[in-house]
Amino acid sequence: MKKININDIYQFKSKHKKFAAITAYDATFANLFFSHGIKVILIGDSLGMTVQGHCSTIPVKMEDMIYHTKCVRRGAPYCFLIADLPFMSYFNVKDALKNASKLMQSGANMVKLEGGDKILEIVHQLNINSIPVCGHIGLTPQSINMYGSYKIQGKKKSEIKRLINEATLLEKSGVKLLVLECIVQNLSKVITEKLKIPTIGIGSGSSTDGQILVMHDILGITCGKIPSFAKNFLLNNSGIPEAIELYVQEVENKHFPHAQHSFN
Template sequence: MAKITTASLLKMKQQGNKFSALTAYDASFASAFDAQGIEVLLIGDSLGMVLQGQDDTLPVTVADIAYHTRSVRKGAKNALVMADMPFMSYATTELAMTNAAELMRAGASMVKLEGGQWLLETVSALTQRGIPVCGHLGLTPQSVHLFGGFKIQGRQAEQAQAMIKDAQALEQAGAQLLVIECVPASLAKAITEAVSIPVIGIGAGKDTDGQILVMHDLLGISTGYIPKFSKNFLAETGDIHLAIQRYKAQVAAQEFPADEHTFN
């Protein structure tokens, strides 16, 4: 596999080819995912839950993300490495630039921020300074207490229209990728068609340009429960490498996510 860049992902969108993403937190798994051709590796603030045992992502720090980004970068030769900006690390544009620079120095090729219109100035400032940005809309886990829990977003027409406008505004501000999480499949399709940048879905149906899962969910080892939108690929294969292969193949063939993993 050739080295993946934002230009590679854009070309895949334009050609109608679906790509795969996974969270990664260490060099060994990053290398395994990379070897199977996973295009995007995200050092997610999900590490707060799956690695640290927290109830949500809020306790995760920039230092935590930077540490795991350095580890993932060691194992990823070809995949695009993206790092989450954790809770309150981009509350102001100045803070965002300082913290994003730390994550880029740690080995990230892109940073991901949760939010819509209020982020536009920050997204613009980062991209103007050479830091590629991925936006994140829908269920944004850092806002879990505002939402009153991990709930589906965008079911009301007004909220859905606002999300489409947010996606377009983020692209205009310079975002080169977009993640949408836990939204109805019809809204995910509308957002994907409304922007020219690649859209990665999680719990957003099969019509997005790419899919992402938390690696612990894909392997069926998350504590607590496996989300509706995920699938235990290890249970089907009995082998981690085959599980990764099957995930990538089913995303490419639009067999995953299936109806049972999708919100309407």
């Protein structure tokens, strides 16, 4: 069986084929997801909330990300894996190189960083040292304490200009993929069409090249309220395999996200 690589993801964009991604944190679920159509898995620092029970992603440590990346790689040897660099693990170029290399050695194909112009030099240095980077703009959970709450991005003219500029600069700095989180759908469409690199949306409308959701939201097992942009695919399905297959089908056939899962 062929391993999924970055070229496959770029072909999805060039052929206008949507793709579904999901978070995973252990070998069992990673194996199940790949077996039922998932090609891209994010080992997200969302594990701080979904697995560890914290109120945010801030407490997650490098040791946690290394452990869970190894687990997921063992379960999904053919998947394309993206691993989050956790809060303050890429404070400077030296730390970013050290910590990103640990995730790559643990089985990741790519590392993900949150932020815009402040991380451009870090992205560049990772890129020239053969560490592929996935950017992440819009709602950035590691910055929650700066904003106080999780808010929709891209409604104000200043935000629109900033987000388009961030996306463009990140691409120029060497980012290979870009996550757009909770960005109004018209703006995410503009960004996706402007960039040559693939975009992956979460709560950012249907125009992005790929979609990603947290596995707990897809399966309806999130503690508390499921985000409005998510959908419980296990509801009315007989089991987890069927739920994952439905998620993949709806993304690939452009049936998800619906209007109610997006923001204007």
